Amino acid sequence: MLDKSFSPAAVEQAWYQRWESAGYFAHQDHRQPAYCIQLPPPNVTGTLHMGHAFQQTLMDALIRYHRMRGFNTSWVVGTDHAGIATQIVVERQLEDEGKNRHDLGRDKFVERVWQWKQQSGSTITRQMRRLGTSANWAYADAQGQNAGYFTMDARMSRAVVEVFVRLYEEGLIYRGKRLVNWDPKLGTAVSDLEVDSEEEDGRIWEIRYPFEDGGGSLVVATTRPETMLGDVAVAVHPKDERYKALLGRRVALPLTGKTIPVIADEYVDPAFGTGCVKITPGHDFNDYQVGRRHGLEPISILTLDARLNDQAPAQYRGLERFEARRRIIEDLKRENLLVSEKPYRLRVPRSGRTNEIVEPMLTDQWFVAMESLARDGLEVVARGEVRFFPEHWTITYNQWLENIQDWCISRQLWWGHQIPAWYDEKGKVFVGRTEEEVRQKHQLSSSLRRDADVLDTWFSSALVPFSSLGWPEKTRDLEAFLPSAVLVTGFDIIFFWVARMVMMTRHFTGKVPFRHVYIHAIVRDAEGEKMSKSKGNTLDPLDLIDGIGFEDLLRKSTVGLLRAEHREKIEGYVRAHFPKGIPAFGTDALRFTFASLASFSRTLNFDLERCEGYRNFCNKLWNATRFVLMNTEERDCGLDAGLPVRLSFVDRWIVSRLQRVEAEVEQGFAEYRFDNVAGAIYRFVWDEYCDWYVELAKLQLQDHDPEVQRGTRRTLVRVLETALRLAHPIIPFITEELWQKVAPLAGKQGDTVMLQPYPKSQPEKLDEPAERDMAVLKEWTIVARNLRAEAKLAPAEKVLLLRTADPALSDQAGAAKAISSLARLSGFEKRAQLPDSTAPVAVVGNARIMLYKEVDPAVEGERISKELARLAGEIAKSKAKLANPSFVDRAPAQVVEQERRRLADREEERSKLEDQLRKLRGRK
């Protein structure tokens, strides 16, 4: 006997362990068509957040669905070394010990990061398991940790080196001194994508540059006055009449004793400010281009930690950049060269990792030439070999690739794939798979120094679709699982990852990495706010699964805060939203919630109350099963095909409905409309099976005919067993637990529901007559219940119902019995005439039905009048439509016919109610 309610904790952990140890996740049959999903590898030292949980729910549903459908499935999972993020964490640990990475040295530091990785690396995979993730953990697991691949493991690293060397040899990777985004705090270059520009309040200054030969001056505007020390020119627009005469003259660069030329360049907007722009090629991307056009050498005035260097006048050397700004403004003021200082909104580029203001810095870096790769990336999408869901993301993808810049892939970090390049004593660079290979190939015997830089983390990520499958070896998996079926990911990494995977995979394998890209919504809190630690509105998926008390939740939300002032705000939020903490909803409820919210909209506002609703759904399913088991276990459920069964239209109806929901679910999965999948299952289980079928089955189980009983039990059990399989991809734990008990009654064998065939809609079992009958039955029942409720009858009070005609369906005796039972009638009698009474009357089809109980005529009159008013409105609307000749002529015949029928029905209903009203009034 099942417990009275579903407690998720009791079933989840045990089932996951059984599934994993039995090897169900790794179940593969290479004779079947392949279905592969690549997990976006999470940060190895990270923890699971709501976005992961959402994403993985969808992937797991897809994988379980296809596995049950017999595909040769592989869910390739792994973790990412997350270069910058991980290095920062370990550096912070060192900081707490009063050390920095340079105290340890590179080798010791890297060793330390590996230790941290070993220690914390299992957290996220453990959390993934709690979600029910049916991943093939052992696959590509070079480190034997049951966590899939690791982007820095030997196998994945080998692919990274191979790709780097080949791209270099093809001339697609090059090294050069370029202006790049530089994070002065981390001391590394970052890519364009890793810089976030936000508008901030700042200032703009106007500075006067006097002409070298005296006689006047030019005024330039800048938001970064300190960079003037690196100015190499002042530019004006070539067609700007005001300045035409000045071209070729030189101005004195204040504070430096240098002079610089006035040049003409189209880049300048004459309408902005004074129309004169200072040109600082060493510290501004636009100026860099201008400088190149005019053959002006960039001057770098900053050190790599953003202090003024030897290019600056002596009095500023060594100053931190913002301190230098203050000093320079003071000095300009003193020299009377500062024209103005005004508040100004400007976009400040900040490093995505450290939030430090990024400095354009002239440094030697490695780049990937993107143009040819991008062209191919655009083509495969244009040809439909890769499709986005929702489709509009294609535009975003295209726009980025159409304007692509070369990718700076070198990072001045220690944690990551070290670049396979070596320099001889003269600084000449050699690229190869190993130092040995380089020496042999180039006949080198002198000492070589390896390039200290590592690669951008996204470089290895871009290779995952093939590196995880064994590339550069020609493996069976590479053959079978590339391309994968679908990539499930967020829009924030379309550029970082999706586009780069397409380009790299195409380049090295000639194949696309995946056929579909499903871009899911970003998870927000219930109010649509971004979840962030500093707001305190983050939710830990595991807290939703296991529950958490208020005190624990508060402690957790405020631990490790960087800023104390956030504490109060967070406490307020937690107190307002989770005064009692969070109840334990269980994994299935959480997953069902995610699926239900996964429409094609781009944000998902996670509502705890929604989650509660789906926990209730799980309980409903549990209890429906409980009811079925109570009535079928150790009884004849029609397993013996030789024994006769008698099926009512109700039995045939639920089976027919089952076919329809199966088809809906199939379509939902095909369109990645998980909300429709979940909704279809929800409605079927609750609104059809529980609310109607189970209630009617109770009646049938009391039938004296053993064939009816047998048929009812068989239907109860079979439909439930199928529904459990149908729901399994979304709610794996509860369905497994229940299926184990229900399956034998339905004559199903098997160790797990996971590997059962997925239900498939059988059109031959659709039964429209039964569906029509059931519609009539429902309508009568609802009208009867409605009358009861309006007459304020207590639910337990039985009442006599009189009808003037029979419900229009095949089995009238059965239907009458059913309506009697469902509407709690003491009798359901047919009369040629309704008695003269103040009892409430309603109209169904061509019948009038009377709830045979006297009520206050005024109340009943009121009710009927209200109903008549509603009808009058609708009749008027119909009549107007039908009186319009163009409607009758031009609308499809079927629509016109429908309108006519509607009008006739309503008029009949009206006349019957008017009759009743007259009678009622007559009595008074």
Added chain:
RNA sequence: AGGCGGGUAGCUCAGUGGCAGAGCGCGGCUAUUACACGGCCGAGGUCGGAGGUUCGAUCCCUUCACCGCCUACCA
């Protein structure tokens, strides 16, 4: 500046060229023999504004404000 997305019930969201839907919330009745994490009934909407196409528009088109996001070099 360009692009994308969004406005539908109190809230969160589906949806369709042919009587506006769900979940939660709300109101009423209800300890009934699977489930009070339940049952039954109900209230609640000019489908952002204005035009247009159409027999018919919440849906298609145009346009206007509004909100959100993404990309972009204005000093």
